[in-house]
Amino acid sequence: MPDLVGLLSYGTFFLVFAAVFAIIVLGLNLQWGFTGLFNVGVAGFVAIGAYTSAILTAPDYPNQVGGFGLPIIVGWIGAMLASGLAALVVGIAALRLRHDYLAITTFGIAVTIQLVALNAKTLTGGPFGLQFIPKPLVGLVNGNLAWNAVYLAIVALILGLAYLAIERLVRSPWGRVLRAIREDETAAASLGKKAFRFRLEAFVIGCMLMGLGGALYAHFVGYIAPEDFLPILTFQLWTMLIVGGSGNNRGAIIGAFVVWALWTLSGGVLREIIPSEYQARAATLQIVLIGSLLVGILLVRPRGLLGEDAVVSRHARASAGES
Amino acid sequence: MLQLIADGVVIGSIIALGAIGVTLVYSILRFANFGHGELLTWGAYLAWTALLGIVAVTGPMQPLGPLSFGWPLMASLLAAAGGTVVLALLLDRLVFRRLRRRGNAIGLIMASFGVALVLRNLLQFIFGAVPEFYSREIQVAIRLVPRDVLGGLRVTADQLFVLGLTAVSVVALHLFLTRTTLGKAMRATSVNPQLARVTGIDVDKVIRATWIVGAVLAAVAGVFSGLTAQLRPQLGLDLLLPLFAAAILGGIGSVYGAVAGGLIVGLAESFSVPLVGAEYRAATAFVVLIAILLVRPTGLFGEKA
Numbered sequence: 001m002p003d004l005v006g007l008l009s010y011g012t013f014f015l016v017f018a019a020v021f022a023i024i025v026l027g028l029n030l031q032w033g034f035t036g037l038f039n040v041g042v043a044g045f046v047a048i049g050a051y052t053s054a055i056l057t058a059p060d061y062p063n064q065v066g067g068f069g070l071p072i073i074v075g076w077i078g079a080m081l082a083s084g085l086a087a088l089v090v091g092i093a094a095l096r097l098r099h100d101y102l103a104i105t106t107f108g109i110a111v112t113i114q115l116v117a118l119n120a121k122t123l124t125g126g127p128f129g130l131q132f133i134p135k136p137l138v139g140l141v142n143g144n145l146a147w148n149a150v151y152l153a154i155v156a157l158i159l160g161l162a163y164l165a166i167e168r169l170v171r172s173p174w175g176r177v178l179r180a181i182r183e184d185e186t187a188a189a190s191l192g193k194k195a196f197r198f199r200l201e202a203f204v205i206g207c208m209l210m211g212l213g214g215a216l217y218a219h220f221v222g223y224i225a226p227e228d229f230l231p232i233l234t235f236q237l238w239t240m241l242i243v244g245g246s247g248n249n250r251g252a253i254i255g256a257f258v259v260w261a262l263w264t265l266s267g268g269v270l271r272e273i274i275p276s277e278y279q280a281r282a283a284t285l286q287i288v289l290i291g292s293l294l295v296g297i298l299l300v301r302p303r304g305l306l307g308e309d310a311v312v313s314r315h316a317r318a319s320a321g322e323s
Numbered sequence: 324m325l326q327l328i329a330d331g332v333v334i335g336s337i338i339a340l341g342a343i344g345v346t347l348v349y350s351i352l353r354f355a356n357f358g359h360g361e362l363l364t365w366g367a368y369l370a371w372t373a374l375l376g377i378v379a380v381t382g383p384m385q386p387l388g389p390l391s392f393g394w395p396l397m398a399s400l401l402a403a404a405g406g407t408v409v410l411a412l413l414l415d416r417l418v419f420r421r422l423r424r425r426g427n428a429i430g431l432i433m434a435s436f437g438v439a440l441v442l443r444n445l446l447q448f449i450f451g452a453v454p455e456f457y458s459r460e461i462q463v464a465i466r467l468v469p470r471d472v473l474g475g476l477r478v479t480a481d482q483l484f485v486l487g488l489t490a491v492s493v494v495a496l497h498l499f500l501t502r503t504t505l506g507k508a509m510r511a512t513s514v515n516p517q518l519a520r521v522t523g524i525d526v527d528k529v530i531r532a533t534w535i536v537g538a539v540l541a542a543v544a545g546v547f548s549g550l551t552a553q554l555r556p557q558l559g560l561d562l563l564l565p566l567f568a569a570a571i572l573g574g575i576g577s578v579y580g581a582v583a584g585g586l587i588v589g590l591a592e593s594f595s596v597p598l599v600g601a602e603y604r605a606a607t608a609f610v611v612l613i614a615i616l617l618v619r620p621t622g623l624f625g626e627k628a
Contacts, residue, residue: 108612112605291441291444302425
């Protein structure tokens with residue numbers, strides 16, 4: 001039954017991508033949903049993670065830095081550290097100021113990362129990107145489909161861990177301070193909470209998740225190029241968060257799956273109905289479509305599919321139930 | 324040396340024209356408009372469309388003197404400015420005004436990001452991704468300074484035209500902002516919107532005027548960019564970071580700051596080429612941005628953070 005195999009492998013492919021996006025959107029949700037930080041350079045932080053992990057783990061290429069051949073798990077940790085470090089630099093420069101400055105600065109780092117990826121050939125392979133990025137456990141399983149399923153399990157496990165960790169964080173006292181700062185910085189400051197430090201911590205943790213997502217992507221596809229990390233990626237991730245409902249971690253995950261499904265479906269439909277000579281132009285229509293979805297949701301239902309919970313602390317919820 | 328300065332000033336004047344729009348929108352409408360770059364792109368392509376239309380009626384464009392283009396491009400520039408104004412006002416009516424009424428500051432930035440993607444991809448859908456030119460005339464650069472003096476200096480007539488018209492635009496804007504009631508109202512709104520409203524300033528009118536000024540200058544900047552380089556759908560996206568860097572460097576809300584910031588970013592880009600190579604010149608704006616945020620976030624001429 002070749003059809004069933006095709007469908008299954010397509011399904012696992014789809015799910016791995018959606019789960020990787022969900023991990024990144026969880027990071028974005030920590031920044032935007034809970035702290036109110038507007039990060040326009042998500043694709044840049046994802047790219048840093050992807051490239052770092054690829055360079056750390058890949059075999060020796062001719063004319064290129066690298067060939068460290070480190071274990072993949074080291075690559076993933078390295079990816080998180082590198083993205084976190086970049087976030088630290090951006091955060092220290094921009095987080096003391098009005099939110100627009102963070103937007104502009106993160107946009108700037110995404111543009112700069114794109115330039116480095118395109119031009120630093122000895123490090124990133126230039127426009128051709130990096131190939132032969134090792135796939136974890138590939139020697140232990142037979143066949144592509146089985147490996148895709150194994151990788152799906154790994155990514156799902158990491159998504160689950162990330163979800164639990166972020167849920168725990170935002171429900172902790174630390175997470176409540178984030179929301180207090182988001183709602184009223186002056187009031188939070190009057191209680192002795194240093195807004196800058198909390199913002200910086202949330203920003204760096206969020207960016208580390210983005211870097212991890214980039215690394216997971218790189219080791220699944222086995223090949224990365226600068227064009228994988230264009231501003232459209234940032235935009236897709238934002239749409240996922242807004243559609244799912246920012247400030248709600250389950251919403252973030254649902255948004256990732258829903259928007260990725262819409263994106264894949266609309267791409268398939270456009271490919272079916274548009275003659276092949278116009279395909280390149282049709283791809284731009286898909287972006288127009290999703291862009292209109294984002295602007296429309298902002299105008300019509302800014303809360304998204306799942307809104308934010310008003311009460312996050314389980315102690316507060318218990319006492320609210322008693323009274 | 325001289326050549327680098329001249330190139331930097333030409334790019335800088337294009338950045339300055341765009342940055343004026345960014346800084347006006349930022350200070351009067353209170354949000355960083357990520358769609359502003361697309362107004363440049365649309366201005367450039369609208370002018371190209373108008374030019375094709377005019378040339379189809381009147382026959383091939385005759386270059387004016389040493390310039391690479393003739394009066395049809397000037398007429399197209401006017402048409403493009405008008406078209407860009409319509410586009411900006413339409414966007415405000417459809418998207419930004421509604422979000423403004425809801426008082427959602429970050430919603431505005433986010434929507435502008437979405438608007439930018441829609442506009443850019445719509446443009447690429449209509450015009451395709453192949454670079455275009457206003458004129459295929461080959462221009463001979465004029466040697467102003469011989470090669471043995473500080474490396475010499477050669478400029479094209481088009482570049483001088485760009486500098487001249489930028490200067491005229493900035494002076495005209497200066498007169499508008501300092502001599503007319505509407506211009507004064509715009510400055511007042513930028514400094515203190517509540518107080519401006521209390522004194523009876525029609526804020527809606529000020530907002531329309533802001534979009535009109537920003538869009539006209541964006542169209543001019545877009546056409547200049549197309550004239551000195553080429554027309555590409557990414558023209559505005561590539562200029563967006565320099566525009567923001569220039570606006571912040573000059574101090575948000577300061578028109579003269581935006582001009583100075585534009586020139587400084589242009590010069591920095593130009594001088595970065597021999598240091599790090601042409602491929603990284605676009606990252607210069609980012610370095611300038613980080614530096615100014617760390618050292619003096621209010622910018623050179625800004626009063627408030």
